[in-house]
Amino acid sequence: MIQRRWLDIAAVGTLATAFVTALVVPGEQTQGDLARVIFVHVPAAWLAYLAFGVTLLGSIAYLATKKIRWDRLAAASAEVGVYFTGLAIALGMIWGKPTWGVWWTWDARLVLTAVMFFVYLGYLALRRGIQDPDVRARRSAWLGILGVVQIPLVHFSVLWWRTLHQPPTILRPGEMQMDPPFFGALMMALVAYTVVYAALVRRNMEYAEVEAQLHDAMASEEIEVAGAAITAPRYGEVN
Amino acid sequence: MPSFWRQAIELGRKDLRTEVRSGEVLMITVPFGAAALMLIPLAVGTDAPLLERIGPGMYWSVVLLFGVLVTVRQSAVEGQAQEDLLGLLGVDAAARFAGRAGANFLLLLLFEALLAPVALALYDTDPAGFWWLLAVIPLVAAGLSLLGTLAASIARSVASSTLVPLIVVPLAVPMLLAATQITEGLRIQATILGWLLLLVVMDLLLAVAGVLSARPLQEATR
Amino acid sequence: MLQDIVDLKGIAVRIGDTPILRNLTLSVAPGEVVGLIGSNGSGKTTLLRVVATLLPPSEGDGTVLGAPLRGTGEERYAVRPRIGLIGHVPGLYPNLTLEENIAFIARMRGIPVSEVPLVLDRVGLGLARGRKAAHCSHGMQRRAEFARLVLTKPDLLLLDEAHAGLDPQAADLVAALVAGARSRGGAALVVSHEHARIAPLVDRFVELRAGAVADTEWSRT
Numbered sequence: 001m002i003q004r005r006w007l008d009i010a011a012v013g014t015l016a017t018a019f020v021t022a023l024v025v026p027g028e029q030t031q032g033d034l035a036r037v038i039f040v041h042v043p044a045a046w047l048a049y050l051a052f053g054v055t056l057l058g059s060i061a062y063l064a065t066k067k068i069r070w071d072r073l074a075a076a077s078a079e080v081g082v083y084f085t086g087l088a089i090a091l092g093m094i095w096g097k098p099t100w101g102v103w104w105t106w107d108a109r110l111v112l113t114a115v116m117f118f119v120y121l122g123y124l125a126l127r128r129g130i131q132d133p134d135v136r137a138r139r140s141a142w143l144g145i146l147g148v149v150q151i152p153l154v155h156f157s158v159l160w161w162r163t164l165h166q167p168p169t170i171l172r173p174g175e176m177q178m179d180p181p182f183f184g185a186l187m188m189a190l191v192a193y194t195v196v197y198a199a200l201v202r203r204n205m206e207y208a209e210v211e212a213q214l215h216d217a218m219a220s221e222e223i224e225v226a227g228a229a230i231t232a233p234r235y236g237e238v239n
Numbered sequence: 240m241p242s243f244w245r246q247a248i249e250l251g252r253k254d255l256r257t258e259v260r261s262g263e264v265l266m267i268t269v270p271f272g273a274a275a276l277m278l279i280p281l282a283v284g285t286d287a288p289l290l291e292r293i294g295p296g297m298y299w300s301v302v303l304l305f306g307v308l309v310t311v312r313q314s315a316v317e318g319q320a321q322e323d324l325l326g327l328l329g330v331d332a333a334a335r336f337a338g339r340a341g342a343n344f345l346l347l348l349l350f351e352a353l354l355a356p357v358a359l360a361l362y363d364t365d366p367a368g369f370w371w372l373l374a375v376i377p378l379v380a381a382g383l384s385l386l387g388t389l390a391a392s393i394a395r396s397v398a399s400s401t402l403v404p405l406i407v408v409p410l411a412v413p414m415l416l417a418a419t420q421i422t423e424g425l426r427i428q429a430t431i432l433g434w435l436l437l438l439v440v441m442d443l444l445l446a447v448a449g450v451l452s453a454r455p456l457q458e459a460t461r
Numbered sequence: 462m463l464q465d466i467v468d469l470k471g472i473a474v475r476i477g478d479t480p481i482l483r484n485l486t487l488s489v490a491p492g493e494v495v496g497l498i499g500s501n502g503s504g505k506t507t508l509l510r511v512v513a514t515l516l517p518p519s520e521g522d523g524t525v526l527g528a529p530l531r532g533t534g535e536e537r538y539a540v541r542p543r544i545g546l547i548g549h550v551p552g553l554y555p556n557l558t559l560e561e562n563i564a565f566i567a568r569m570r571g572i573p574v575s576e577v578p579l580v581l582d583r584v585g586l587g588l589a590r591g592r593k594a595a596h597c598s599h600g601m602q603r604r605a606e607f608a609r610l611v612l613t614k615p616d617l618l619l620l621d622e623a624h625a626g627l628d629p630q631a632a633d634l635v636a637a638l639v640a641g642a643r644s645r646g647g648a649a650l651v652v653s654h655e656h657a658r659i660a661p662l663v664d665r666f667v668e669l670r671a672g673a674v675a676d677t678e679w680s681r682t
Contacts, residue, residue: 122402126393129394139394142455145448146393157412161420227503241568249565253557257557319548319550320552323513327544327545329541
């Protein structure tokens with residue numbers, strides 16, 4: 001029992017430690033307590049990119065091997081990733097408003113994260129609309145491949161666009177001057193969130209496997225074919 | 240059996256002929272795009288210098304957002320019966336993709352060409368470097384057509400009229416940036432070759448992706 | 462002994478989570494015409510699409526015109542042009558005229574376009590060929606699909622509700638098409654609720670019940 005749940009236990013443990021460390025560490029010089037937002041924002045942003053990468057890798061692996069496990073990995077990672085991406089964007093805005101005076105700025109990395117968020121949403125919307133597991137796996141894998149092809153282009157073009165327009169150097173969360181204890185707490189948070197990601201993805205995959213078993217059970221002889229639901233009409237009762 | 244290109248051309252012709260009969264792009268999508276272009280100054284203010292500055296950006300944004308509707312137009316949606324028919328004709332899936340993307344390309348070209356004078360008039364923008372724009376317009380039409388056709392086959396029979404735009408728009412950001420940067424670059428006489436190259440590379444990658452994915456996506460049907 | 466045109470063993474088909482066909486075994490020999498009957502929802506249309514190689518089975522295996530239903534698609538792609546399917550819904554492009562619809566098929570198959578008016582004439586649509594498919598009645602659209610079959614001369618004929626919406630003259634067309642397939646050494650699978658109408662055409666009836674072929678096989682007699 002403990003063996004199966006070791007990942008979940010590790011996730012809770014590291015998260016609790018990171019939480020405590022984040023609260024206990026002395027505040028940052030200029031920003032004070034506001035800077036503590038980065039203990040959630042930076043890991044969330046890191047996870048957004050990690051989850052995206054795993055989804056893309058899973059898609060390629062599925063198309064290469066046709067093993068449904070890879071599709072489950074890709075989907076599970078996308079489901080977890082979309083939440084962390086949204087969290088990263090929201091927290092970035094909360095940090096940004098007092099710091100920059102605006103909710104949003106057209107910084108290259110921010111725009112790329114927003115684009116990724118929409119791509120995630122499209123991927124999940126596609127999956128939600130297809131019932132058949134093999135059809136769903138194949139179509140979403142190709143959408144994943146399309147993302148692999150396009151995202152570097154998006155990244156490159158947005159970066160180039162920003163350099164051409166020479167904006168003032170924007171201080172981003174995570175790029176501030178950090179004391180060693182602060183930096184240590186941030187590292188702790190990064191580790192914790194990665195473990196949480198792994199645990200959530202594994203849970204998601206287990207859930208998908210149970211769903212597949214249910215799907216297969218429907219093939220068993222005990223379940224009636226659809227046509228059995230249609231019986232002879234009772235003419236005497238029609239009028 | 241006719242060759243790959245013969246099949247693709249025949250399929251494209253069929254799409255175009257169907258569209259000409261229904262007139263959806265010419266009579267609905269183009270006016271819709273023009274109405275959008277008209278709506279924006281009503282919202283942001285009719286300040287002439289402002290409009291002149293945002294004109295090109297608004298044109299390319301409308302091309303992108305409304306152009307994607309061309310790829311999900313009613314006449315392009317095929318029912319199960321037509322799908323079965325094409326399946327039994329033994330048509331190469333890649334030829335189907337090529338034919339459809341080709342027809343979409345021509346319709347998008349028409350779309351962009353008809354909206355351009357509307358934008359020029361409403362926003363009073365001076366089309367500097369006109370000849371270069373003649374190269375950009377087809378490149379954007381090709382990219383949008385390839386991306387839209389590919390997205391439509393991925394999202395086939397899944398609320399495609401709304402899902403396809405959701406898939407296309409974020410991934411079309413490089414096209415939008417390239418088109419606007421080229422238009423702006425021509426105005427201030429900056430270098431545009433890099434952005435042109437980006438458009439060409441994007442179009443080639445999308446064409447390859449479309450052809451490679453055509454057969455697997457077609458088999459993925461229930 | 463020639464190979465069966467259709468040879469299905471233990472076929473099961475699920476659409477999403479719903480089982481439609483289960484443990485279905487059927488074979489159709491060359492020159493044979495089989496009538497497929499069963500109540501609404503019994504899976505007749507699904508079976509036709511499996512035989513047409515358009516719907517892969519979830520379980521079981523079989524061959525159609527020698528091509529295996531499972532496995533890579535190459536052989537299936539090769540035999541598809543030899544299959545003629547007429548489904549519930551007419552497979553015509555509504556905005557194209559009847560002539561344009563059939564001409565499209567001709568061009569896609571490399572058949573000379575000059576044959577199209579002849580073929581439409583043969584099914585009695587010669588004068589109506591310039592009419593848009595959307596403006597034609599269901600029966601007319603059916604006849605246009607028959608024209609397609611006359612043009613392509615398939616070896617395996619699959620007719621779903623072939624007589625629906627047809628007047629008596631057009632009903633003779635069905636008989637002619639079936640006879641044509643038979644004479645070419647092909648076969649036909651005809652779905653109909655009107656047993657009396659198809660009885661003269663078929664060699665035997667097969668009934669679908671509970672997603673599989675029922676034990677009772679009725680012959681014509």
